[in-house]
Amino acid sequence: MEQGGFRPEAGIRQVLVFAAHPDDVDFGAAGTIARWTSAGVKVVYCIMTDGDAGGFDESHRPDIAAMRAREQASAAAIVGVEDIRYLGQRDGYLEASHEVVKQVVGLIREIRPDVVMAMHPERAWDRIQKSHPDHLACGEAVTRAVYPAVENPYAYPELAEAGLAAYKVPYLWFYGGPRERDNHFVDVTDYVDAKLAAIRIHSSQHPDLDRMDATVRSNLQDNAARGGLREGRSAEVFHVVGINTPATFAGF
Template sequence: MDLRALLGLKALDDVQSALFVQPHPDDNEVGAGGTIAKLAAKGCRVVAVTVTDGRYGAVGAVDPADLARRRQEELVAACTALGIREHIELGFEDLGSYTEADVVEKLVPVLLDIRPEVVVTVDPWTPYEAHPDHVKTGRAVAECAIRLASLIVPQTPPAYVPLMFAFYASAYPNAAVDVTDYWPTKIRAIEAHESQFATPEWPALKAYLEFQAREAAKRFLGDGGDGRLAETFKLLSPRQLHFFPDAISS
């Protein structure tokens, strides 16, 4: 059985509109920067949402308010590098006491306004994911599917539920996007977040990201990867986000 065809799923880089929701400034770039750049270059409407202000994303003697301002500036630079023209900040405090329900409340109107074909975010079910902002963001995005498909969100016809949900940084990827031509753009966008990546560890991390991308290409793109680079995702239909235990292996 071709489950993807049955559920109406299609290639992630073949959509006309996409919403990328990240817990912090820089998560979209690390997890899906090449895909974002590829979609933007093809004329896809790409909208980015950042849930928190990233004010605690550092160690040492740094003022959180100053860091939040700096990260907002870096975010603008990264979006520009990727070709993102629309960006929304939800304004929650990094590592704050906001709830998953708070994120859902703010995301649902955004989804109803933009009506993207696919919503992309971090995978909250990846084993060992301990960051509460990642868990709350990923689960909130998934919960939006349930909310939009119920009477709890009043809708006038035609009712809207995203066609697909895609989760990056997933331990269970089932799809990949060839981002070979857009890898330098992804790296530039990541490096725009100087407060996070202008560190002695960055060269090793950059090498590891490329290693992951080459291994992903070998697994998903065929021909032994042929030297290409890929970003991976767990691509699911809204139907697979409720009462669908086989989703983990789909």
Template sequence: MPKPDTEIERALVVGAHPDDIDFGSAGTVATWVDAGIEVTYLLVTRGDQGGFDDTPREQMAAIREAEQRAAAKAVGVTDVRFLEGYRDGWVEPTRELERDIARVIRQVRPQRMLIQSPERNYERLPASHSDHLATGEAAIRAIYPTARNPYAWPELVSDEGLEPWIVTEVFIVAHPGADHAVDVTHAFDRKIAALREHRSQTEHMGDELEPMVRDWLTRNAGVGGLPDGHLAEMYLVTELS
């Protein structure tokens, strides 16, 4: 079982693209913010391959970055960071990506992290986009062992003054073995508000977005054993020491 939210001061959420965090976890993030946790978002790409209209490609990255910042505010998050040099659709779990995530871990010093699954879920293939898998793999490597090891990328200490940091709890979204339900019933409106901010990705859904998301979360709540009428987001939670 994860620690009570009241025992967590800082959390870092890592996603491959703008909107990944909000589709998977905006309700959870809202509950953490309500509990007083300081949440930081880290996006690996700016999502330039996304969109459903004729917006010029060269504009899409800036549009989606702005959308993500607005969506984060809808759930109370103001610290939103983007890595440089990673292309939407081309993410691989390289040592460089591992290092760049570890750098942010050492900057933020979170007790808890939320990451994408590095394991493919064949029952939810859209959640297992190759960029998601690569980002999840790089993130878990960054958590253990890189961020805690002073001899991994020693220049993070010598050149940047970033001392090792131990993350003690990891929430993994879209994992095929997810068994921990977070009750997001009271955060549902904020989750929808966050998703609506991703206009380039959700505007074409119109009135279908809210019932679609409600159906997902209702099924999650059933799997997680919550009472009828509740809504949930699901995770595999692992603890480290």
């Protein structure tokens, strides 16, 4: 079930989604994103690395980064996203360094979203494949940026001098985290086909698309059951954290 009033029609107008690699966001949140964009929400992607260490076909190596960028653009278009930013970090080497945090702070201050979405910074031991080191670094960098740097005018003062004023992020949504952290279930039944179409675009990464399709469908149905949706529904899951909400006061 949807919890806490996190519906797009309840004030979400702008969302900024961070991912470590091309295709991460499609696995984690493409159904929710399709639901949002269909309701008029503007969504921007930020892919932190170029994905050059991904894939399984040796013949793709010389062009893999450009190939993955093309795949991501096509996949994003399926779910209504046109604006994709890249931080240009090296695949497999992503760290929550001050360089990366500053890039994240600058982009959040530019976009000023109602929701920041990112990969989870905690390792999921039930399925460690969710917790690629770059995924964890993505979540940690975004978390460090969201609080306190984005809202602190004295953090990275060169950003403020460049016109990127401090901004208070209302909510931070994590995807791909430990199962026990899931606290928000979004019904994406009407957007499963769009999500799977977006994932299938990333064919350079998936040698068995049919098995991938079946696995994703099964996981979405399992999510829905855990979230209390009726049988036959599908859901994506998130760990939603309030950063600056009516329940917070002066940063506490």
